[in-house]
């Protein structure tokens with residue numbers, strides 16, 4: 001096969017990344033501190049146009065870890081987690097010695113179902129346990145039903161960690177995803193909307209919280225010349241080199257978002273004529289997805305797998321929907337509140353190539369391959 005492989009969501013450089021890296025080398029800022037980290041944080045803060053603070057870290061997973069810790073999650077606590085997600089949303093709960101309690105999806109956004117969430121909260125309260133946090137995810141960029149989830153958060157006084165790792169540039173009721181919870185999380189891994197090769201950020205709503213995040217991310221070093229430590233910390237701060245890549249990527253963020261939405265338009269037109277597959281779309285205009293990945297639901301597991309193999313034969317990458325956490329061997333003893341919709345989304349769902357750097361030729365190959373499968 002001499003056709004180049006079409007990937008799901010590869011890195012897409014803007015052009016100026018290496019200029020910023022060269023500048024960092026020139027000034028010898030090749031450390032996990034420096035001016036490009038500050039500029040990258042400020043650039044993101046400006047993007048959100050909200051009164052928020054951004055702390056740049058080595059990964060989205062690190063941001064989730066710090067966010068949960070800042071919400072007070074400790075050993076033997078319980079955290080209410082969306083089951084349908086990537087394991088990075090949940091692993092930090094384990095780092096803290098806490099226990100995830102899983103909540104299933106609702107059919108419109110595929111994210112945490114508010115009805116199942118309340119059922120889970122009531123069950124845990126009945127058992128004398130007050131969950132410490134709600135860890136909701138905007139999966140594939142699709143905003144979760146935040147009005148309902150925030151209402152439950154207030155009603156039961158349980159704070160929200162908002163995993164917006166896949167949702168930079170998504171909006172809910174005109175508010176940017178990542179800024180709706182008590183803390184928000186972004187990821188700049190290689191496959192996300194923008195990348196710093198690897199990286200992430202914690203979004204907070206006060207200077208105090210940002211200071212605490214930086215403190216924990218830099219080994220919890222007290223303000224003393226002799227390295228005084230009163231509590232355990234981590235080495236989680238983003239490097240100035242990664243932030244240099246981030247500065248180049250910020251310049252093309254709006255463009256990348258526009259291109260991702262154009263991909264969605266392409267898939268809408270394609271699947272309009274194919275009744276056997278349904279493209280995942282926003283339920284109404286209060287939800288604006290960045291369409292990080294375009295995902296379809298097929299009639300059955302076997303059809304999903306057949307299409308995946310057909311695309312693979314054509315050198316086109318596709319991938320099943322994330323395997324829900326409540327079905328993972330790692331979490332076989334954890335509680336789950338929800339119905340079998342979550343399992344079905346996994347069985348029948350397939351993610352399609354959605355990078356912001358797809359070419360006309362790529363689109364044609366994808367169209368041909370998908371059409372030839374169904375016709």
Ligand SMILES: *Cc1c(COP(=O)(O)O)cnc(C)c1O
Pocket residue numbers: 058059060061062085086088089137163165166186187188189198199200
């Ligand atoms: C990518 C991702 C993360 C983790 O981000 P990293 O930067 O890879 O650590 C967390 N949650 C979700 C839903 C993700 O897709």
